[in-house]
Amino acid sequence: MSDANRMSATAFARGTWVVTLRELASVFDSGVAYVYTVAFALLANSIFMNEFFLAGNVDMTAWFELLPLLLAFFLPAISMRLWAEERKSRTIEMLFTLPLRPMQAILGKYLAALGMFELFLCTSLPIPIMLAVLGAPDWGLIASGYVGLYLLGALFLAIGCLLSALARDQIVAFVTTTLVAFLLVLSGNDAVVAVLDGLAPSLALGSFLYEWVSVLPHYDSFVGGVIELSSLVYFLSLSALALYGCALALGKNRS
Amino acid sequence: MIEVQRVTKRYGATLAVDGVSCRIRRGEIVGFLGPNGAGKSTLLRMISTWLPPTAGTIRVAGFDVVRESLAVRRNIGYLTEHNALYETMRVERFLRFSGEARGLRGARLAERLEWVAGACSLEEVWNKHIQHCSKGFRQRIGLASALLHDPRVILLDEPTHGLDPLQVAAFLDFVRQLAPERAILFSSHVLSEVVAVSSRLLVIHHGRLLIDQAVDALRESAPAGDLEAHLLDVVRSASTRETPA
Numbered sequence: 001m002s003d004a005n006r007m008s009a010t011a012f013a014r015g016t017w018v019v020t021l022r023e024l025a026s027v028f029d030s031g032v033a034y035v036y037t038v039a040f041a042l043l044a045n046s047i048f049m050n051e052f053f054l055a056g057n058v059d060m061t062a063w064f065e066l067l068p069l070l071l072a073f074f075l076p077a078i079s080m081r082l083w084a085e086e087r088k089s090r091t092i093e094m095l096f097t098l099p100l101r102p103m104q105a106i107l108g109k110y111l112a113a114l115g116m117f118e119l120f121l122c123t124s125l126p127i128p129i130m131l132a133v134l135g136a137p138d139w140g141l142i143a144s145g146y147v148g149l150y151l152l153g154a155l156f157l158a159i160g161c162l163l164s165a166l167a168r169d170q171i172v173a174f175v176t177t178t179l180v181a182f183l184l185v186l187s188g189n190d191a192v193v194a195v196l197d198g199l200a201p202s203l204a205l206g207s208f209l210y211e212w213v214s215v216l217p218h219y220d221s222f223v224g225g226v227i228e229l230s231s232l233v234y235f236l237s238l239s240a241l242a243l244y245g246c247a248l249a250l251g252k253n254r255s
Numbered sequence: 256m257i258e259v260q261r262v263t264k265r266y267g268a269t270l271a272v273d274g275v276s277c278r279i280r281r282g283e284i285v286g287f288l289g290p291n292g293a294g295k296s297t298l299l300r301m302i303s304t305w306l307p308p309t310a311g312t313i314r315v316a317g318f319d320v321v322r323e324s325l326a327v328r329r330n331i332g333y334l335t336e337h338n339a340l341y342e343t344m345r346v347e348r349f350l351r352f353s354g355e356a357r358g359l360r361g362a363r364l365a366e367r368l369e370w371v372a373g374a375c376s377l378e379e380v381w382n383k384h385i386q387h388c389s390k391g392f393r394q395r396i397g398l399a400s401a402l403l404h405d406p407r408v409i410l411l412d413e414p415t416h417g418l419d420p421l422q423v424a425a426f427l428d429f430v431r432q433l434a435p436e437r438a439i440l441f442s443s444h445v446l447s448e449v450v451a452v453s454s455r456l457l458v459i460h461h462g463r464l465l466i467d468q469a470v471d472a473l474r475e476s477a478p479a480g481d482l483e484a485h486l487l488d489v490v491r492s493a494s495t496r497e498t499p500a
Contacts, residue, residue, distance in 0.1 A: 004318055004323055004325075004326035005318075005322070005323040005324070005325045005326050007325065011358065014355075014358075015356060015358075018352060018355040018356050019356070021352075022341070022344075022352045025344065025348065026341060026343055026344065029343045029344065029384075030343045089339055089341075089342070090335070090337045090339035091339045091340065091341055093300070093305050093335050093339065094333075094335055094339055094340070094400075096304075096305060097303045097304060097305050097328055097331070097333050097335070098328065098353070098356045098357060099325055099328040099329040099356070099357055099358065100328075100356055101325065254305060254306060254307070
């Protein structure tokens with residue numbers, strides 16, 4: 001690489017951050033962020049209260065077990081616009097002719113989506129606060145659950161980023177990301193595994209999907225309070241792979 | 256400033272640009288003419304690094320558009336064909352983003368923002384959302400974004416599209432003022448606009464460069480001084496040659 005084409009790590013981080021701030025400003029300017037956040041807060045907190053009053057336990061395990069389904073629906077709504085909208089409004093040409101590396105634009109948008117997700121998670125903070133007032137919850141279990149939830153969301157957003165780069169419009173990006181996210185979650189559900197195994201016992205499709213495709217075995221270890229290195233590597237490597245795939249998809253679109 | 260050598264671009268079986276070579280020096284405004292679909296935007300997109308050439312080389316300010324694309328992008332200001340802007344952003348916020356993405360910060364960014372606001376007459380819409388600006392202002396916002404980092408090379412793809420005659424005249428005046436220190440490639444399919452501002456013309460048709468000549472020399476060689484008729488003749492005869500008997 002010639003010297004003129006080099007970029008320092010500081011310049012890379014700064015350029016990435018500029019894209020992140022623009023994305024966040026765009027989501028908040030359009031009002032979409034407020035609608036999503038309020039809707040997520042209402043649903044997530046309702047789910048907890050329902051479980052809390054039914055079980056009467058001072059912990060969040062049941063809530064953490066249900067949240068992946070909610071994320072499988074909400075996070076594609078954030079990621080669908082990342083690239084599909086740039087392409088539809090034709091601003092992608094302007095963005096990619098700025099002196100930024102493609103990965104800066106991808107990471108910048110991804111970080112903005114993560115920022116939105118972090119805002120979603122913040123709306124659930126009244127739950128642990130309430131539990132602290134009512135009793136003595138296991139903080140290690142709650143923290144571990146949040147780490148798992150964050151990694152799961154980060155993976156869904158990375159997959160959404162990739163599918164948004166491949167899709168022609170936002171609706172297609174939303175539907176495909178939702179389907180993939182539900183596949184990743186439901187393939188870890190015991191009832192689904194049993195049904196799939198029952199359909200073709202010799203293939204044991206359900207067990208295969210549970211073992212090789214589903215996010216739940218990895219996510220459940222976090223919910224159970226165990227942070228396993230293999231699960232960390234699983235989430236981080238798949239997220240990185242999806243973002244790399246996004247870079248390839250965007251590069252292919254330009255040739 | 257811009258050196259295009261035997262550049263070809265294919266989209267599958269379609270040949271969009273066919274072995275084009277040309278050179279644009281500092282201080283020149285070069286008009287780039289051709290009918291719709293002739294290959295003008297494709298060539299500009301290759302110069303801007305948005306599209307890679309299938310064959311041939313392009314150097315901008317001494318840098319190769321494929322191997323040194325980042326350095327090329329630091330040196331160009333590009334007004335894209337559709338001048339797509341982030342609609343929901345305010346003008347000031349969009350231009351600040353554009354400047355920061357180009358590495359401008361602090362006092363230098365403030366100085367350049369002030370300059371483009373004045374040079375492109377954007378004070379009136381400075382705090383407006385882009386989606387609420389008129390077509391004329393939107394073109395000026397796109398141009399302001401392209402000029403913010405004081406680039407050495409300016410690429411303008413159909414910059415007067417959608418402007419009224421007064422706005423076109425003002426725009427062309429402004430482009431003329433930019434010329435001395437820069438190389439400007441101005442694409443259009445409106446001959447009068449291109450001739451009004453350019454010292455040299457490139458005419459492209461079906462991806463091939465048919466003419467690369469100074470405007471004055473072209474006028475002299477045109478029968479009865481009718482430049483438009485002369486250029487149309489050149490394009491028609493090129494079409495006739497390409498059509499199988």
